[in-house]
Amino acid sequence: GVSAEPTSGKFYSGHRVHHVSTERTRIRKDSGTKRLINEAIMNNDFLKKLEPQHTREMVDCMYEKIFAANQVVIQEGEPGNYLYVLAEGFLEVMQNGKLLGQMRPGTAFGELAILYNCKRTATVKAVTQSHIWALDRQMFQSIMMRSTQARHAEYFSFLRSVSLLKDLPEEKLAKIVDCLEIDYFDKGEYIIREGEEGNTFFIIAKGEVSVTQSTEGFPEPQEIKTLGVGDYFGEKALISEDVRSANIIAKENDTQCLVVDRDNFNQMVGTYEELQAYLREYVAQLSINDERRNAATQSP
Ligand code: CMP
Numbered sequence: 001g002v003s004a005e006p007t008s009g010k011f012y013s014g015h016r017v018h019h020v021s022t023e024r025t026r027i028r029k030d031s032g033t034k035r036l037i038n039e040a041i042m043n044n045d046f047l048k049k050l051e052p053q054h055t056r057e058m059v060d061c062m063y064e065k066i067f068a069a070n071q072v073v074i075q076e077g078e079p080g081n082y083l084y085v086l087a088e089g090f091l092e093v094m095q096n097g098k099l100l101g102q103m104r105p106g107t108a109f110g111e112l113a114i115l116y117n118c119k120r121t122a123t124v125k126a127v128t129q130s131h132i133w134a135l136d137r138q139m140f141q142s143i144m145m146r147s148t149q150a151r152h153a154e155y156f157s158f159l160r161s162v163s164l165l166k167d168l169p170e171e172k173l174a175k176i177v178d179c180l181e182i183d184y185f186d187k188g189e190y191i192i193r194e195g196e197e198g199n200t201f202f203i204i205a206k207g208e209v210s211v212t213q214s215t216e217g218f219p220e221p222q223e224i225k226t227l228g229v230g231d232y233f234g235e236k237a238l239i240s241e242d243v244r245s246a247n248i249i250a251k252e253n254d255t256q257c258l259v260v261d262r263d264n265f266n267q268m269v270g271t272y273e274e275l276q277a278y279l280r281e282y283v284a285q286l287s288i289n290d291e292r293r294n295a296a297t298q299s300p
Contacts (some may be wrong), residue, residue: 051183182257183259184254
């Protein structure tokens with residue numbers, strides 16, 4: 001029969017396969033799409049263990065395929081050539097003709113054959129016309145082969161440019177690199193809400209955000225500043241279980257933040273008294289500046 005997974009197709013230029021570590025076809029995607037793929041990967045027990053940078057590359061390199069109703073996406077027993085994320089539509093999973101389950105948008109699948117080099121463990125069929133993001137095996141392998149060292153160096157130099165982290169000892173910074181995740185926001189989206197509990201720290205990697213705060217005499221929160229690439233917010237959450245002191249709102253579509261979760265951070269960095277002390281000092285300094293600013297605005 002006809003394979004559900006042709007080894008060549010309109011998206012490929014055959015030569016690319018040989019440029020394993022260099023040329024990479026990236027497909028532009030809106031932030032909603034990137035988030036859908038990212039979350040699908042994070043919700044998959046096998047894929048969520050991948051490094052954030054690998055996940056990010058996978059998100060960038062996936063391209064869209066459309067399957068008609070009743071079309072087979074994956075055929076049980078065949079070799080696997082693609083990893084997929086369902087964006088739109090509805091799929092059925094079958095094994096030996098028996099229905100195993102269904103898949104809704106935001107699901108990653110086809111990971112087993114790609115990750116473990118085994119035959120497809122199940123058949124996946126489109127019930128309705130479905131839009132599916134695909135990543136081919138060579139691309140996946142090329143992304144995975146990218147040296148951890150290169151990735152580290154990239155994040156490292158970025159984090160070094162973040163004022164809060166620039167004086168941090170090298171090994172602490174390396175640990176932070178290990179527990180970074182990336183999140184995407186659309187224009188107008190609240191990243192942080194004033195008054196809510198917070199346990200994540202954000203560094204802006206792309207875009208701009210607006211910082212607003214409730215202000216006496218105004219019905220609406222007032223913008224107190226904007227932050228851009230290399231700026232950070234939510235740092236108090238790394239020190240204490242503090243309530244958020246301001247709103248943070250994305251000013252652009254596809255605003256990207258590197259995110260460090262406090263628990264994750266504690267776990268990865270282990271004893272982080274040094275950084276804690278450093279942050280405490282830093283936040284104390286911020287408070288002093290706030291007081292000065294308040295004093296300045298209150299004086300006639
Ligand atoms: P893979 O074996 O590469 O191809 C078939 C895919 O179906 C498999 O990866 C999983 O992503 C998915 N799959 C396998 N078993 C199940 C199941 N019991 N329920 C839902 N999805 C499954």
